[in-house]
Amino acid sequence: MGFESIVGRIHSLPPLPESIRKIQTLYLSGDPDVRELVKIVESDPVMSADLLARMNAPAYGFSRHIVSVMQAVTLIGLSTLRGFVLSSALSRTFTIDMRPYGVSTELFKQISTLQSALMFQWYMGVDIARSKDLVPLSFMMEMGKVVIAKEVAESAFGAVFQAEVLSSESISETERFFAQMSSCEVCALLFEHWHFSELFCESIRHMDDPSKAPESYIPYAQALDVVQSAVGIGGIFTEHSLERARTKLSLYGLQIDRFMRVVERLMKKMAEQGR
Numbered sequence: 689m690g691f692e693s694i695v696g697r698i699h700s701l702p703p704l705p706e707s708i709r710k711i712q713t714l715y716l717s718g719d720p721d722v723r724e725l726v727k728i729v730e731s732d733p734v735m736s737a738d739l740l741a742r743m744n745a746p747a748y749g750f751s752r753h754i755v756s757v758m759q760a761v762t763l764i765g766l767s768t769l770r771g772f773v774l775s776s777a778l779s780r781t782f783t784i785d786m787r788p789y790g791v792s793t794e795l796f797k798q799i800s801t802l803q804s805a806l807m808f809q810w811y812m813g814v815d816i817a818r819s820k821d822l823v824p825l826s827f828m829m830e831m832g833k834v835v836i837a838k839e840v841a842e843s844a845f846g847a848v849f850q851a852e853v854l855s856s857e858s859i860s861e862t863e864r865f866f867a868q869m870s871s872c873e874v875c876a877l878l879f880e881h882w883h884f885s886e887l888f889c890e891s892i893r894h895m896d897d898p899s900k901a902p903e904s905y906i907p908y909a910q911a912l913d914v915v916q917s918a919v920g921i922g923g924i925f926t927e928h929s930l931e932r933a934r935t936k937l938s939l940y941g942l943q944i945d946r947f948m949r950v951v952e953r954l955m956k957k958m959a960e961q962g963r
Contacts, residue, residue, distance in 0.1 A: 694839060694867060694874055698881050701781060707732045708777040711770070712884075719766055726757045729773060738776040739769075745801050768808055771824030775800060778831050778878070788840040789833060789921050790854045796921075800830055802954065803919050810950045811911055814942070821887055822911050829892055829912055831878055832871030833921070836863055859922055860896050872896055898940070910940040918951060925955050 703709070710728050714720035730736055736757055743754040743764070754760050761769050779797075786796040807826035811819040840849045845866060852862045860870040867874075876893035891908035894901035895916065898909035914936045923929035930951065937944045 694835060694869060695877065697835060697839070698874075698877050701878075701881060704777055704781075704882050705732070707735065708773065711773055715766075715770055722758075722761055722766070725766070725769070726761060729757045729769075734780065735773055735776050738779075739772045742772055742776075742801050745798070745805075764808070767820040767823045768804070771804055771827035774824055775804075775827035775831075778828055782834050782838065784834055784837075785841060786833070786837050786921075788837045788846055788849050788853070789859075790850050791921055796830070796833075799919060799921065799924065800827060802924065803827070803829065803915050806919055806950060806954060807911065807915050809953070810915075810947055813946060814911075815907070818907060818911070821885075821891075822908060825888060825891060825908070825912060826915055829875060829895065829916060830871065830920070832869075832874030832876075832892075833863075835874050835878070836867050836869075836871055839867060853921070859920075870896055910936070910942070914940070914942065914947070918947075925951060925958075 704712075707728050711720075711725065714725055714728075729739065739757060739760060740754055743750070743760050750763060754763065760772075764772075784793050784796065786793055789796075791799075804823060804827045808819070808823050811822050840846050849862070849866050852865070853859055856862045860872070863870045872892050872895040876889045879889045879892060887905060887908065890902055890905045891912060894905070894909045895912045898906050898913055901909045914933050917936050918925060918929050918933035920929070930948075933947070933951075934944050937947055
């Protein structure tokens with residue numbers, strides 16, 4: 689277990705599915721043709737089913753059941769759809785078992801969906817242009833943990849790692865101690881392996897310390913850091929996690945009130961769903 693093992697595991701991964709490569713190509717040329725995009729998504733039954741399942745999650749709070757890919761695109765827009773399909777493809781590449789982090793696979797998926805919903809509802813009111821990349825990024829920013837979890841599960845340190853994660857103030861530091869890399873650094877390696885854009889790779893790589901990111905990518909890393917502080921394996925809208933998020937917002941010069949209004953709206957939806 690360690691840097692060389694993780695790099696080897698990533699390099700052994702197969703290419704992304706053809707459908708995802710087609711979708712990435714469409715986005716590289718700007719906003720894609722909606723009909724062509726829907727056609728590609730619908731050609732992949734597993735991706736379509738996963739998209740609709742996530743769309744109907746309580747975090748998005750739509751008043752009606754989403755039954756088609758076209759309906760989904762109309763409601764969430766192209767950037768969020770991109771996040772859905774990329775996250776779906778990455779999830780299918782791995783056998784996800786998040787027990788080393790002390791959470792179920794289902795809870796891990798819920799966290800990813802909630803992170804994306806928070807980013808979507810918050811950053812669309814901050815900077816629409818940047819949100820087009822931040823929303824898909826927020827869907828995938830925890831994928832490095834999937835790789836580390838697999839490494840830990842195959843090692844002799846599973847119980848010790850889990851105990852440290854559950855008690856540590858910094859999950860990233862725990863990851864570095866055991867794996868010599870943080871999960872955001874692992875995620876950046878995944879993105880590079882699959883030839884994602886430099887923006888995606890560098891924003892994720894420096895999420896733990898946005899000040900070290902190339903200047904043009906600092907706002908992206910900061911936004912990801914804020915969202916992960918509020919919602920993550922370390923806590924979902926807890927008093928402690930929200931205080932961390934408020935501290936980051938203040939540090940980065942971002943409006944706290946705007947962010948907290950979105951948090952309150954999402955928490956209300958969660959509470960209604962739990963009744």
